[in-house]
Amino acid sequence: MRLRHIEIFHAIYTTGSITNAAKMLHVSQPSVSKVLSHAELQLGFNLFERVKGRLIPTDEAEMLFDEVDKIYQQMRAIKNTAENIKKSEFGAISLGVTPALGFDAIPGVIADYHRDYPNVTFDIQTLHNDAVLQALLEHKCDLAVLFSPNSMPGISTKTLSQSELVIVYPKEKFPHCPEKLTLSQVCEDEFIDISDSGPLGDMLWARIMEENIAFNASIKVQTYFIAARLVARGLGICVVDRFTAQGNLADNVAIASFDPPLTFSVSAVHLENRSLSKVIDEFLPYLSKGISST
Structure with a gap:
Protein backbone atom coordinates (compact mmCIF):
# COMPACT_ATOMS: atom_id res chain seq x y z
CA MET A 1 0.00 0.00 0.00
CA ARG A 2 1.14 3.50 -0.80
CA LEU A 3 0.97 6.29 1.77
CA ARG A 4 -2.07 7.79 0.03
CA HIS A 5 -3.79 4.39 0.17
CA ILE A 6 -3.09 4.21 3.91
CA GLU A 7 -4.47 7.70 4.50
CA ILE A 8 -7.71 6.97 2.58
CA PHE A 9 -8.19 3.52 4.12
CA HIS A 10 -7.67 4.90 7.63
CA ALA A 11 -10.12 7.75 7.04
CA ILE A 12 -12.87 5.46 5.70
CA TYR A 13 -12.32 2.87 8.45
CA THR A 14 -12.55 5.44 11.25
CA THR A 15 -15.41 7.55 9.80
CA GLY A 16 -17.51 4.73 8.28
CA SER A 17 -18.14 6.28 4.86
CA ILE A 18 -16.54 7.77 1.79
CA THR A 19 -18.49 11.00 2.34
CA ASN A 20 -17.12 11.50 5.85
CA ALA A 21 -13.61 10.51 4.78
CA ALA A 22 -13.71 13.07 1.97
CA LYS A 23 -14.81 15.79 4.41
CA MET A 24 -12.08 14.90 6.89
CA LEU A 25 -9.37 14.93 4.22
CA HIS A 26 -10.79 17.98 2.40
CA VAL A 27 -10.98 16.17 -0.94
CA SER A 28 -13.79 15.11 -3.27
CA GLN A 29 -15.76 11.87 -2.85
CA PRO A 30 -14.81 10.59 -6.34
CA SER A 31 -11.11 10.97 -5.53
CA VAL A 32 -11.57 8.94 -2.30
CA SER A 33 -13.44 6.21 -4.21
CA LYS A 34 -10.76 6.14 -6.89
CA VAL A 35 -7.89 5.76 -4.38
CA LEU A 36 -9.80 3.05 -2.49
CA SER A 37 -10.40 1.07 -5.68
CA HIS A 38 -6.74 1.37 -6.61
CA ALA A 39 -5.65 0.18 -3.15
CA GLU A 40 -7.96 -2.87 -3.33
CA LEU A 41 -6.72 -3.65 -6.83
CA GLN A 42 -3.11 -3.63 -5.68
CA LEU A 43 -3.85 -5.65 -2.54
CA GLY A 44 -5.92 -8.24 -4.39
CA PHE A 45 -8.82 -8.22 -1.92
CA ASN A 46 -11.64 -5.93 -0.86
CA LEU A 47 -11.29 -3.68 2.15
CA PHE A 48 -14.95 -2.77 2.61
CA GLU A 49 -18.40 -4.15 1.85
CA ARG A 50 -21.52 -2.00 1.35
CA VAL A 51 -24.23 -2.89 3.86
CA LYS A 52 -27.36 -0.71 3.97
CA GLY A 53 -25.46 2.32 2.68
CA ARG A 54 -22.50 1.92 5.02
CA LEU A 55 -19.02 0.64 4.35
CA ILE A 56 -18.23 -2.30 6.63
CA PRO A 57 -14.58 -3.38 6.93
CA THR A 58 -13.87 -6.87 5.64
CA ASP A 59 -12.03 -9.44 7.75
CA GLU A 60 -8.91 -8.65 5.74
CA ALA A 61 -9.30 -4.94 6.55
CA GLU A 62 -9.68 -5.73 10.25
CA MET A 63 -6.43 -7.69 10.21
CA LEU A 64 -4.68 -4.91 8.32
CA PHE A 65 -5.91 -1.95 10.32
CA ASP A 66 -3.63 -2.24 13.38
CA GLU A 67 -0.50 -2.05 11.22
CA VAL A 68 -1.98 0.71 9.08
CA ASP A 69 -2.87 2.70 12.18
CA LYS A 70 0.76 2.59 13.38
CA ILE A 71 1.95 4.04 10.08
CA TYR A 72 -0.84 6.61 10.07
CA GLN A 73 0.14 7.84 13.53
CA GLN A 74 3.74 8.14 12.39
CA MET A 75 2.59 10.14 9.37
CA ARG A 76 0.67 12.49 11.67
CA ALA A 77 3.72 12.86 13.91
CA ILE A 78 5.88 13.76 10.89
CA LYS A 79 3.32 16.31 9.73
CA ASN A 80 3.05 17.88 13.18
CA THR A 81 6.81 17.99 13.60
CA ALA A 82 7.18 19.67 10.21
CA GLU A 83 4.60 22.28 11.22
CA ASN A 84 6.37 22.88 14.51
CA ILE A 85 9.73 23.26 12.77
CA LYS A 86 8.12 25.77 10.43
CA LYS A 87 6.95 27.73 13.48
CA SER A 88 10.39 27.39 15.14
CA GLU A 89 8.77 25.48 18.00
CA PHE A 90 11.12 22.52 17.62
CA SER A 161 28.40 43.75 19.84
CA GLN A 162 31.50 45.56 21.03
CA SER A 163 33.29 44.93 24.30
CA GLU A 164 36.63 45.82 25.88
CA LEU A 165 39.64 44.65 27.79
CA VAL A 166 39.67 45.80 31.40
CA ILE A 167 42.09 45.91 34.30
CA VAL A 168 41.06 43.88 37.34
CA TYR A 169 42.77 45.19 40.47
CA PRO A 170 42.53 44.91 44.29
CA LYS A 171 40.45 47.72 45.78
CA GLU A 172 43.16 48.36 48.37
CA LYS A 173 45.41 49.42 45.51
CA PHE A 174 43.02 52.23 44.51
CA PRO A 175 40.51 52.76 47.34
CA HIS A 176 38.64 55.38 45.30
CA CYS A 177 38.00 52.70 42.63
CA PRO A 178 38.77 54.63 39.42
CA GLU A 179 36.76 53.59 36.37
CA LYS A 180 39.74 54.18 34.04
CA LEU A 181 43.41 53.33 34.39
CA THR A 182 46.55 53.37 32.27
CA LEU A 183 49.14 50.62 32.21
CA SER A 184 51.70 52.99 33.73
CA GLN A 185 49.51 53.30 36.84
CA VAL A 186 49.67 49.56 37.53
CA CYS A 187 53.01 48.55 36.02
CA GLU A 188 54.73 48.24 39.41
CA ASP A 189 52.20 45.65 40.62
CA GLU A 190 52.56 41.92 40.18
CA PHE A 191 51.06 41.14 36.78
CA ILE A 192 49.23 37.86 36.28
CA ASP A 193 50.14 36.94 32.72
CA ILE A 194 47.82 35.06 30.38
CA SER A 195 49.71 33.12 27.74
CA ASP A 196 48.41 32.12 24.31
CA SER A 197 45.34 34.35 24.61
CA GLY A 198 44.75 34.92 20.89
CA PRO A 199 43.70 38.24 19.34
CA LEU A 200 42.97 39.88 22.69
CA GLY A 201 46.45 39.02 23.91
CA ASP A 202 47.88 40.54 20.74
CA MET A 203 45.87 43.71 21.37
CA LEU A 204 47.22 44.01 24.91
CA TRP A 205 50.77 43.29 23.81
CA ALA A 206 50.56 46.06 21.20
CA ARG A 207 49.49 48.54 23.92
CA ILE A 208 52.33 47.39 26.20
CA MET A 209 54.86 47.92 23.42
CA GLU A 210 53.31 51.26 22.47
CA GLU A 211 53.65 52.58 26.04
CA ASN A 212 57.00 50.86 26.60
CA ILE A 213 55.80 49.20 29.79
CA ALA A 214 57.66 46.43 31.60
CA PHE A 215 55.68 44.16 33.93
CA ASN A 216 56.82 41.86 36.71
CA ALA A 217 55.02 38.60 35.95
CA SER A 218 55.86 35.61 38.13
CA ILE A 219 52.47 33.93 37.61
CA LYS A 220 51.31 32.77 34.18
CA VAL A 221 47.95 31.09 33.53
CA GLN A 222 46.14 29.72 30.50
CA THR A 223 42.64 30.92 31.34
CA TYR A 224 41.19 34.37 31.94
CA PHE A 225 38.89 33.45 34.81
CA ILE A 226 41.78 31.90 36.79
CA ALA A 227 43.66 35.20 36.46
CA ALA A 228 40.63 37.09 37.81
CA ARG A 229 40.34 34.68 40.75
CA LEU A 230 44.02 35.14 41.56
CA VAL A 231 43.50 38.90 41.76
CA ALA A 232 40.75 38.25 44.33
CA ARG A 233 43.36 36.33 46.34
CA GLY A 234 45.57 39.43 46.44
CA LEU A 235 48.23 38.09 44.07
CA GLY A 236 48.35 41.06 41.70
CA ILE A 237 46.43 42.61 38.81
CA CYS A 238 45.33 41.16 35.48
CA VAL A 239 43.88 42.22 32.14
CA VAL A 240 40.85 40.29 30.92
CA ASP A 241 37.73 40.87 28.84
CA ARG A 242 34.81 42.61 30.56
CA PHE A 243 32.64 39.47 30.39
CA THR A 244 35.15 37.49 32.44
CA ALA A 245 35.72 40.36 34.86
CA GLN A 246 32.01 40.83 35.57
CA GLY A 247 31.43 37.08 35.83
CA ASN A 248 34.15 36.72 38.48
CA LEU A 249 33.65 39.77 40.67
CA ALA A 250 34.66 39.65 44.32
CA ASP A 251 34.08 42.13 47.12
CA ASN A 252 37.75 43.06 47.29
CA VAL A 253 38.37 43.71 43.58
CA ALA A 254 37.32 46.36 41.08
CA ILE A 255 37.30 46.81 37.31
CA ALA A 256 38.70 49.69 35.27
CA SER A 257 38.60 50.40 31.56
CA PHE A 258 41.80 51.28 29.76
CA ASP A 259 42.58 54.90 29.11
CA PRO A 260 42.33 55.09 26.13
CA PRO A 261 40.02 52.04 25.81
CA LEU A 262 40.98 48.73 24.21
CA THR A 263 37.85 47.55 22.40
CA PHE A 264 37.09 44.46 20.33
Missing part, protein backbone atom coordinates in the same frame (compact mmCIF):
# COMPACT_ATOMS: atom_id res chain seq x y z
CA GLY A 91 14.70 22.22 16.49
CA ALA A 92 18.26 22.05 17.72
CA ILE A 93 21.04 24.60 18.05
CA SER A 94 24.64 23.46 18.22
CA LEU A 95 26.57 26.41 19.61
CA GLY A 96 30.27 27.03 20.18
CA VAL A 97 31.22 29.90 22.49
CA THR A 98 34.41 31.47 23.73
CA PRO A 99 34.82 30.46 27.40
CA ALA A 100 34.41 34.00 28.76
CA LEU A 101 30.82 34.16 27.51
CA GLY A 102 29.88 31.11 29.56
CA PHE A 103 29.76 32.90 32.91
CA ASP A 104 26.69 35.09 32.43
CA ALA A 105 26.15 36.20 28.84
CA ILE A 106 25.28 32.95 27.07
CA PRO A 107 23.33 31.42 30.00
CA GLY A 108 21.24 34.62 30.09
CA VAL A 109 20.63 34.51 26.34
CA ILE A 110 19.58 30.87 26.40
CA ALA A 111 17.29 31.44 29.39
CA ASP A 112 15.49 34.26 27.53
CA TYR A 113 15.22 32.23 24.34
CA HIS A 114 14.14 29.06 26.13
CA ARG A 115 11.20 30.84 27.75
CA ASP A 116 9.83 31.61 24.28
CA TYR A 117 10.94 28.40 22.54
CA PRO A 118 10.99 25.68 25.23
CA ASN A 119 11.14 22.78 22.73
CA VAL A 120 14.36 23.85 21.02
CA THR A 121 17.34 21.85 22.29
CA PHE A 122 20.90 23.14 22.76
CA ASP A 123 24.32 21.55 22.48
CA ILE A 124 26.87 24.05 23.81
CA GLN A 125 30.64 23.70 23.81
CA THR A 126 33.45 26.12 24.58
CA LEU A 127 35.87 26.94 21.78
CA HIS A 128 38.97 29.03 21.38
CA ASN A 129 39.48 31.04 18.21
CA ASP A 130 42.11 28.71 16.79
CA ALA A 131 39.77 25.70 17.02
CA VAL A 132 36.58 27.21 15.61
CA LEU A 133 37.24 26.59 11.91
CA GLN A 134 37.80 22.88 12.43
CA ALA A 135 34.72 22.64 14.66
CA LEU A 136 32.55 24.25 11.98
CA LEU A 137 33.98 22.10 9.18
CA GLU A 138 33.42 18.94 11.22
CA HIS A 139 29.85 20.13 12.03
CA LYS A 140 30.55 19.99 15.75
CA CYS A 141 28.73 23.30 15.92
CA ASP A 142 26.51 25.27 13.54
CA LEU A 143 27.32 28.68 14.99
CA ALA A 144 30.21 30.01 17.07
CA VAL A 145 30.46 33.22 19.10
CA LEU A 146 33.98 34.59 19.44
CA PHE A 147 36.00 37.64 20.40
CA SER A 148 37.57 39.49 17.47
CA PRO A 149 37.71 36.50 15.06
CA ASN A 150 40.18 36.66 12.20
CA SER A 151 38.87 36.62 8.66
CA MET A 152 38.81 33.03 7.43
CA PRO A 153 38.02 31.67 3.94
CA GLY A 154 34.57 30.11 3.72
CA ILE A 155 33.46 31.65 7.03
CA SER A 156 30.73 34.27 7.34
CA THR A 157 31.00 36.74 10.24
CA LYS A 158 28.25 38.80 11.88
CA THR A 159 29.23 41.40 14.49
CA LEU A 160 26.93 41.17 17.49
CA SER A 265 34.15 42.91 18.51
CA VAL A 266 31.99 40.01 19.64
CA SER A 267 30.96 38.12 16.51
CA ALA A 268 28.97 35.09 15.39
CA VAL A 269 30.57 32.95 12.70
CA HIS A 270 29.29 30.10 10.55
CA LEU A 271 30.11 28.30 7.31
CA GLU A 272 29.20 30.34 4.23
CA ASN A 273 28.12 27.30 2.24
CA ARG A 274 25.81 25.98 4.97
CA SER A 275 22.62 27.95 5.45
CA LEU A 276 21.50 28.55 9.02
CA SER A 277 18.37 26.80 10.24
CA LYS A 278 15.19 28.70 11.01
CA VAL A 279 15.69 28.21 14.75
CA ILE A 280 19.16 29.76 14.57
CA ASP A 281 17.77 32.71 12.62
CA GLU A 282 15.24 33.13 15.44
CA PHE A 283 18.01 32.78 18.04
CA LEU A 284 20.36 35.43 16.62
CA PRO A 285 18.35 38.49 17.78
CA TYR A 286 18.29 37.07 21.32
CA LEU A 287 22.04 36.50 21.08
CA SER A 288 22.75 40.02 19.87
CA LYS A 289 20.52 41.63 22.50
CA GLY A 290 21.84 39.53 25.36
CA ILE A 291 25.51 40.10 24.60
CA SER A 292 25.02 43.82 24.03
CA SER A 293 23.38 44.25 27.42
CA THR A 294 26.02 42.34 29.37
